Amino acid sequence: MCEFTVLLGEEVVARKVIKAxxxxxxxxxxxxxxTKTVLKEVSIVGVDTIMAELTLRRNExx
Amino acid sequence: MKKIIATGKGGSGKTTVLSNxxxxxxxxxxxxxxxxxxxxxxxxxxxxxxxxxxxTITGDKADIVHDLExxxxxxxxxxxxxxxxxxxxxxxxxxxxxxxxxxxxxCLCSAVSLTKILLGYAEACGAYDxxxxxSQAGPEILGRGLASDFDCNLILCEPTVKSSEVSRQVLKLxxxxxxxxxxxxxxxxxxxxDTGFAAHMAGMPAHMAVGVRYDRNVLEADRDGVVxxxxxxxxxAMGDIxxxxxxxxxxxxx
Numbered sequence: 001m002c003e004f005t006v007l008l009g010e011e012v013v014a015r016k017v018i019k020a021x022x023x024x025x026x027x028x029x030x031x032x033x034x035t036k037t038v039l040k041e042v043s044i045v046g047v048d049t050i051m052a053e054l055t056l057r058r059n060e061x062x
Numbered sequence: 063m064k065k066i067i068a069t070g071k072g073g074s075g076k077t078t079v080l081s082n083x084x085x086x087x088x089x090x091x092x093x094x095x096x097x098x099x100x101x102x103x104x105x106x107x108x109x110x111x112x113x114x115x116x117x118t119i120t121g122d123k124a125d126i127v128h129d130l131e132x133x134x135x136x137x138x139x140x141x142x143x144x145x146x147x148x149x150x151x152x153x154x155x156x157x158x159x160x161x162x163x164x165x166x167x168x169c170l171c172s173a174v175s176l177t178k179i180l181l182g183y184a185e186a187c188g189a190y191d192x193x194x195x196x197s198q199a200g201p202e203i204l205g206r207g208l209a210s211d212f213d214c215n216l217i218l219c220e221p222t223v224k225s226s227e228v229s230r231q232v233l234k235l236x237x238x239x240x241x242x243x244x245x246x247x248x249x250x251x252x253x254x255x256d257t258g259f260a261a262h263m264a265g266m267p268a269h270m271a272v273g274v275r276y277d278r279n280v281l282e283a284d285r286d287g288v289v290x291x292x293x294x295x296x297x298x299a300m301g302d303i304x305x306x307x308x309x310x311x312x313x314x315x316x
Binding site: 002003019032 | 127131135136172176178183207
């Protein structure tokens with residue numbers, strides 16, 4: 001299923017995410033309930049369509 | 063808002079039975095919205111609405127996702143819904159998810175996800191008494207989680223081993239998703255033991271099953287492009303579908 005669970009390290013920060021966009025250094029995640037989750041100072045380090053997981057990392061110094 | 067899904071093996075009669083149930087509900091004063099998530103998208107045609115008059119979710123998904131990125135679904139849900147649906151003379155709003163448009167284009171996950179958003183909007187906006195989902199064939203739609211916490215799963219089944227096996231899988235996945243009630247509708251029966259056989263093979267108690275008799279009138283209505291209830295309201299199959307409706311109404315507490 002192409003709805004992603006989003007992990008920041010070991011922590012699940014969002015589920016059923018269908019869109020992720022980084023704009024001006026801010027990551028916005030949109031899920032199937034219409035909820036938007038905003039995360040600052042993070043980078044996407046992994047996209048796994050098999051496991052439907054998006055892995056994030058906190059930027060250094062934050 | 064009550065939420066109902068119809069599932070089952072391909073050709074088991076999901077669209078035929080569901081379209082008549084929707085009309086029964088609409089004509090009894092219920093505000094009905096239907097989501098056709100079957101890539102074969104026969105539901106609108108069953109209501110007499112040609113394919114080309116409804117813009118599908120699949121066809122416009124890039125625009126819809128773009129719009130949703132810039133606004134809350136509560137603000138633009140109505141315009142998305144109205145732009146991608148049609149309303150029957152009975153007042154039933156039909157939203158069509160759509161099919162894969164081009165070979166190699168990819169899967170339908172994104173369209174199902176957008177359908178979930180619109181389903182959530184339909185519930186939140188308060189404009190409907192019941193949302194009905196006509197699903198694609200097989201159990202996969204339940205793996206996508208679309209029917210989480212639905213009120214009822216109408217499992218359509220023919221009285222065959224293969225069809226019953228799909229019903230068994232569907233019943234299990236429904237339980238995983240917290241669907242409150244399941245009804246086995248054994249379609250196209252023509253012998254007294256057919257309903258009980260299908261229920262037994264699907265692993266369901268006989269009291270959860272309702273039979274719909276094989277009836278040539280169903281074929282005639284299909285060929286004429288009208289629903290059975292309007293073409294042959296006194297047919298054997300329609301009488302059985304009314305019994306399905308009675309069972310459904312009890313299951314959802316109406």
